[in-house]
Amino acid sequence: MAGWEDIRAEVLRRIRVRDWPPGGLIPTEEDLAAEFGVARATVNRALRDLAEAGVLERRRKAGTRVALLPVRKATLDIPVIRQEVEARGQAHSFRLLERVEGAPPVPVASRLGLGPGARMIWLETLHLADGRPFVLESRWLNPAVLPAPLPDFAQVSANEWLVAHVAYATGDIAFSAEGAATREAAALGVAEGAALFVTERTTWTAEAAITFVRLAHAPGYRLQTMV
Amino acid sequence: MAGWEDIRAEVLRRIRVRDWPPGGLIPTEEDLAAEFGVARATVNRALRDLAEAGVLERRRKAGTRVALLPVRKATLDIPVIRQEVEARGQAHSFRLLERVEGAPPVPVASRLGLGPGARMIWLETLHLADGRPFVLESRWLNPAVLPAPLPDFAQVSANEWLVAHVAYATGDIAFSAEGAATREAAALGVAEGAALFVTERTTWTAEAAITFVRLAHAPGYRLQTMV
DNA sequence: GAGTGGTCTAGACCACCTC
């Protein structure tokens, strides 16, 4: 009858009602298992989930405490641009604005862990939603780790080609706000200096950097979570 | 010998090497358990973790597939401002700029699910890092759900007081980029229209809205995911 | 209908950390 989600809900209720105040110790897994009449593993599942969400803090021997600072973690969905546009019920299209091979700017090279003389491919792509500028994508690709016949990136979106043809990868993401540079302003059709929401993502294989991409979102963009 | 993290690592390796390509089915839990010589629950733990990370997609009967679109989810740390400042090795301080009681603007009221005539407390606080403007906090509080003796918010940070005195809550968070309004520009000491990273957070108890807070970060702020 | 993941149990051992 009592699943781990029921137990999580009950624990959360007691925390909200301040039965178990912030910073306070809560009973051990064994005690809770006895109280709810379930196996300890079930309690463990519930408490582990709350700990991953930042609601509880757990340490061996020290026990489990209610976190002093709640909502410390949030999970974001990072959608692919095409999906994001289509989820709004708009039509997605894109135009390749530039394709250049050469040495990347120093900050890009260093962020990718490459020497300053490394040759890379730079793609600048404007993504449109119902024909209106949505995102300006500026991407550096490391050709050394890409499979041989590169496609025509004017026809195929770099992101989707990478997903389909390059070994699975990890990476990191950063968000910031920046004033539109001259070039960005022109591409997005906004005033120079307009506030843009910027996403920067670095992607790696186990060995080497694959790509660094900077997405400058047109004004009005919001990134949202539900906790 | 083989813990669930080892199994997760091995599964991830096979995905990266394209042993198991994107969109492809991988063996069942039972098969993997037999192959690795562990219990099915251990395999389940590893695969569930990868599914939560967005690497795998699982459905009963349909089996487990490698996600077509990797890195779909990212986890963010949403730190308390004081912690964030101190983590940089800077000193945190704040100044209460305004404290007004009255009806909130319509967008705020609607976002909190309150009628337009509701009375709320508005606090405007400037947070400083080593004496320099770091974040302008604009907060609406719902006094109807706050415990009786409100503190002097010029002395106590509203956020930290809420954490310590109000029932635990959930909420949602949104990020955007906005040009600095006149008042914001003056408070933060930047030019009007400068690109600001804005965090907006709504917090609820089970029944009612507690607070809505808008944080306008000084230029240069970056929000980064954990790897 | 049947195969797959989701969960639960009862017991066990271990790693870690505070006391």
Add this chain to the structure above:
DNA sequence: AGGTGGTCTAGACCACTCT
């Protein structure tokens, strides 16, 4: 040194959903 959470096992039943 002992208590606590972390994990594993072997087996079982259930929920979902594809065929």
